[in-house]
Amino acid sequence: MPPMITDTMHSPFARLQPISLTDVTLDDTIWAVRQQQNRTTILPYQYGVCESTGRIDNFRLASGKIQADFRGLFFNDSDVYKWLEAAAWALITPDAELTKTVDNLIQEIAAAQGDDGYLNTYFMFDKAAERWQNLTVMHELYCAGHLIQAAIAHQRTTKNDALMQIARRFADLICATFGADKRPGTDGHPEIEMALVELYRATGEKRYLEQAQYFLDARGYGIIGGAEYCQDDMPFRERKALAGHAVRALYLCAGAADIFMETGDVALLQTLETVWQHTVTRRSYVNGGIGSRHEGEAIGSDYELPNASGYGETCAAIASVMWNWRMLQITGSGLYADVMEHTLYNAVLPGVSLDGTTYFYTNPLANDGTHRRQPWFECACCPPNIARTLASLPGYCYSVSPEGVWVHLYARNDAKLTLPDGREIMLDQTTRYPWHGAITIELASVPTDNTFSLFLRIPAWCEDGARLVINSDVYTGELIPGTYLEIRRAWQLGDMLVLTLPMPVRRIESHPNIVENHGHVALQRGPILYCVEGVDQPNIDLDTLVLTENDFHADYEPETLSGVVVLRGHAATMTRPQAWQQQLYRTYKPARLLQTRVPLTAIPYFAWANRAAAPMRVWLRG
């Protein structure tokens, strides 16, 4: 979750400060629709599955309300907490039925908590003796982290502290249990670091921050086994590149960024910048996905980015968004906003079907049509992670700083923002972004002391000349892709900015070291990555397509895939390249042209696999 500060302290080492989730009302055709779907479809469905799979019964049996065996996997409590966090954020829109469900669930959780504050439904009764005995594997601190995050969200949106009391009792037990002079330990799956820092922000209790620091710095000395998979192979500060389990690695980076924001521990920021740079230049998919290996759900080595066999777990994409969000808050650098936006549209959004009922756990960039979203998973980390991300999305649109307002994400919305000095500013953002590059921002309310800055993000993808008009005056300064443009002036009510970000269809090529993309291109328009899906070209082997020209028309089609811009153009078809068997060199066999011009349709990658099963490719010969 983004560090959603409302009535809490500000992070002293972050240049930007987050806004409140209630400050922004989205009204766009992607995120607002998903938020609505989250409330009407996703949250009710996921709650039902949590009941039917025993995830909530596990709490009831822990409290003695029912007699049964624990059902499911040892970390299933976290799914309930993630659902609860999502529901809590969703309650910015009042909903009596959801409130009742949440309150009842909190009662079940409260009843399951031990007298000492311990809370994990797997380690009850005969398993109680095993508590804290296997931190490497058993996820107790991981689950605690999700409980804490849910509690903070619930308190912030409802002002009710029932869940917060539970979370703090458990957090206090954890602080009393683990430490350099107490029991050594840290969790095999990072997560609690972010939660404890946010609990510090929410309560002002420094021991939570110190506990997060302890858990981070305890890594790398083998106390949980020393595996790269668990981020225990080296001290975090010595890391030069992300490695091991992708979600673990990225959650840890997000937690370290949180710790830096509060402590100013520069070595942490240097490590984060080093591994970030390495990740975006060596170990990221073109959709922003991270993690190439099924084995160990691991980040691969440099340039190891296979398309069909790629992993790209949805949770890793969410984790990358969380990390980049924090880096953006720390620095105010557009580099991080670019990765965050790109990952949201092209690696998080594909994780849920257009109707909100099924989910991708892994996200390959090429498939034969057999990879389809599922309603749920035995290891169900991704579905409620998507739910809490969708529910908290308005918070990612803006930040504030002493200078003024930072506009990160373009999407139709009304915002009422409060600067750190208390001045209130209202903005109306009107746009059809990401489908169209024109964005109008009107100052709907301006404080008496009216001199402040608007920081407009100029996306890195906007290589074709962004333009800005302010009240019909053309802005003549430079608009540099990948940076924020600061416009500082004495603003008047009704001032109007029109930012235009041209969106030609761009062919993307990848670094020559990504072997299988050699001679291939991907299509991107604005922030949206495209793919071709067999549904749209039923009689063509996608591997024979060659993008010899870039003649695409890009039109919004309201009836296609719930409304997207579809690219329609042409391609040639060639003979398939022959497979390489046991040969290192062979006589060159040029591909033979089959047809010079066949119609080609490309759809947003996030929308693939929402129609009949069919092959899909992101990279095409070109």
Add this chain to the structure above:
Amino acid sequence: MPPMITDTMHSPFARLQPISLTDVTLDDTIWAVRQQQNRTTILPYQYGVCESTGRIDNFRLASGKIQADFRGLFFNDSDVYKWLEAAAWALITPDAELTKTVDNLIQEIAAAQGDDGYLNTYFMFDKAAERWQNLTVMHELYCAGHLIQAAIAHQRTTKNDALMQIARRFADLICATFGADKRPGTDGHPEIEMALVELYRATGEKRYLEQAQYFLDARGYGIIGGAEYCQDDMPFRERKALAGHAVRALYLCAGAADIFMETGDVALLQTLETVWQHTVTRRSYVNGGIGSRHEGEAIGSDYELPNASGYGETCAAIASVMWNWRMLQITGSGLYADVMEHTLYNAVLPGVSLDGTTYFYTNPLANDGTHRRQPWFECACCPPNIARTLASLPGYCYSVSPEGVWVHLYARNDAKLTLPDGREIMLDQTTRYPWHGAITIELASVPTDNTFSLFLRIPAWCEDGARLVINSDVYTGELIPGTYLEIRRAWQLGDMLVLTLPMPVRRIESHPNIVENHGHVALQRGPILYCVEGVDQPNIDLDTLVLTENDFHADYEPETLSGVVVLRGHAATMTRPQAWQQQLYRTYKPARLLQTRVPLTAIPYFAWANRAAAPMRVWLRG
């Protein structure tokens, strides 16, 4: 050296048996010319350098004839022995002056030998106590191996056993010193294995074979330090891929093949076949060179085959020829003959300048013009290795077996071959191969019992339909590239075979995993790999060339580069691809056509760097 059996026993586990060096008289325009040059230029020059650099004085000071300090590197004796082996093979052509030089040198060596048979000029006087103390580094057994090989060559061509007596005394000391029940040890640089097996073949003394087996099987248990560089990281029989120092790895394979030929130890053959397959499909340059890393002169990992920074040591190519020769003798499979021939022309031959005066130690496949052959090296392994290879080359042209005669290399020659049963056959081979694909073989003498087979190699490169005519009858069976065609019949004097191997210019592409060759092609015609050299296209950046067509004329030009077939055709030129800085993905920037048709000249790769210094490329965009 090839196991050149004359009056010695036959290897029981080899399908083929080698001929005598004296059986073949080459009269072609490449190898015969080099043999002549070897006698007139290379051997005299190299002897002079061995004198001027103190390599021979080291023997004189070891015997006490002169007072001086040891000069040069600790393994320099091996250069003298390799020269002596080359000179010994060259003495198949009587030469009184060379005979005198050889005899005098043998006297110097004899005088330097210790009473116990020990012989290494570095470990004399105050260094005598260090003998056998550091087998990992100090090359004593390696030098001994080269002494033994020189002695065998000398005895075979001169029937004089002066050097053989020295070698056997040292070999006997080695056998008495090392073993499982004696001093444990094996050399950091394999070489003695081949020498001891050949000494067994020459003498019939089984202890030499057993000593070679001991040295092979002692590896992999850390008794010389356990390094991959020294082939001590694992038992040879467990190896799945060549690794470590290229020459060490390949010499060891050649030695293991020798041991298999005598023992039938099937595990050795299985290992050899496994690593051979891995090498040719993962770790070989398009010219047959092996070894991609300067660091540790090492074989790289799979598909790690950089062109400009490639190592491709000339000695490694020679070692590959020796290994493939032995595999060919064992199996009679054309697979090995193809690699052997290809490596000879394209990886060994480039090692010496056309005038025979300068040498390449490393052989990159792309260069800016700064890489030039040198007259000598401080570590001078390559020059005398080339000399002994050139001197022994006639022995690689044919083999015999109980079925008949095997024709491996096509080159104009007269041969008088003896089958294992004693029948004598004379063949006249007339051809302009490798420049022209027509080969005529006439039976110039046929034994009374005249039924036997001729095995004609159909090279793997001959993909365009080899044809055979026997006495004006077209052979109607299948001629399968990469195999030997057996023609068995009752041969008559004057029978004539005309084999035609079409030689179109072929564009070669490489496995997609060899990253930097992606989208590039190399040119090959017949067995000869080509390159382009700036000398022939002075005003063109070679990296802008694109082989859009294959319109080459291939004509023999007697005045060019001492007489080669030059390819003359056309290419387009494009803008240079932009360098990839810190980007993983970027907007596709297609190369822009500059000129559609510029003249292009390609020359044999072996002949590059024989004119003014200029850039060279084997792989061109295409």
